[in-house]
Every structure is written in structure tokens, then in C-alpha cells.
């Protein structure tokens with residue numbers, strides 16, 4: 001699938017199987033999600049531009065590499081996206097964070113925004129939108145629309161599980177936005193849950209069901 005990277009690393013696949021299991025506790029779910037986030041972060045940042053920097057080791061002077069340009073931004077979609085944030089920040093501790101509050105109207109299944117707070121210079125940065133589940137794609141599209149309204153030009157999307165329908169919707173609306181996911185599942189059910197999926201990610205992270 002063009003523009004979609006499936007992170008099929010054995011550690012990721014192993015952890016996702018435990019994540020999917022309905023018997024997995026809230027505590028384990030949260031910990032696993034955090035670990036998976038770190039591994040996904042490693043992949044989504046694989047091609048970040050580098051620049052040369054001269055340093056002195058205790059032995060000699062050398063040219064090393066460092067990340068070039070402005071610090072990147074992680075943009076969790078509330079609330080489930082928060083479950084991925086700490087794992088990503090572990091790998092990129094100086095990243096900035098933009099919070100995007102969207103919920104799915106249960107009647108129309110469309111995304112409704114209730115909160116948006118991003119760094120003032122967000123337009124000059126690479127923004128990585130994070131949400132464990134890419135289901136209908138409506139929420140992801142709404143979040144990306146909003147970032148683009150703020151002038152953001154470089155956006156990537158990271159999720160743990162995606163439905164084929166959601167991938168098509170995001171890529172259809174925003175062909176410039178590439179997606180990193182650990183798996184693409186079969187389909188959505190009548191309630192727009194991913195099948196086989198893992199249930200409601202927010203509920204499983206926060207133990208609200």
C-alpha cells in the first residue's frame with residue numbers, strides 16, 4: 001500500500017498480540033502501548049535529516065552527526081493518543097507536544113473538536129500525529145485538516161492498528177501524509193470498531209469500562 005509502512009518487527013508483533021488479548025490488564029496494556037510507541041517512533045523517525053557537528057572526544061576531534069532543523073512535534077489525538085506519547089518522548093525527549101481534542105459523534109461518526117493547543121511555531125516543524133487506532137479515518141483527517149489550517153506542511157501519522165477503510169480515507173484526503181502502523185486489520189464492524197482489533201483503546205488504557 002503506497003504511503004503506508006507496516007512495522008512488522010517481531011517485538012512489535014509479539015507485543016500487539018498481548019495488547020489485543022481481552023484478558024490483558026489495564027496496567028499491562030498501558031505498559032505495552034508505551035513500549036510499542038517507542039518502537040514505532042524509531043521507525044517513523046528513521047529518515048530525519050542530519051547535519052555534521054564537530055566535537056571533541058576524550059581522544060580526538062571528529063565530525064559527528066546531529067539532528068538538523070527544528071525539534072519535531074508529537075500530536076496525540078485525545079484521549080487514546082496520550083497512551084503513545086510517553087513512549088515516543090522517551091526516544092525524542094526534546095520534542096514538542098500539540099494536544100488535539102476530538103471525539104467521535106456517536107450518531108454521525110464525524111469528528112468534533114473540543115481542544116487544540118500547539119506550539120506557536122508549529123508550522124515550521126515536522127508534526128507526527130499519534131492515535132493508537134485508525135478506524136474510520138474521520139478523526140485523523142480532522143486533526144490533519146486543523147494542523148494544515150495552522151500552516152503545517154510536514155505531517156506523518158502513527159497508529160498501532162489500522163482498518164483498510166481508515167487508511168483509504170486518510171490517504172484519499174491527505175495523500176502527502178504517510179502512515180506508520182503495526183498492522184492493518186480486516187475491516188470495521190457496524191459500530192466502526194476495528195475487527196479483530198483490540199476493543200476501545202481509550203477504555204483499555206484508562207480502565208474506564
Ligand code: URA
Pocket residue numbers: 080133135192193194195197198199200201202
Ligand atoms: N477506536 C478504538 O478505540 N477502537 C476501535 O476499534 C476503533 C476506534
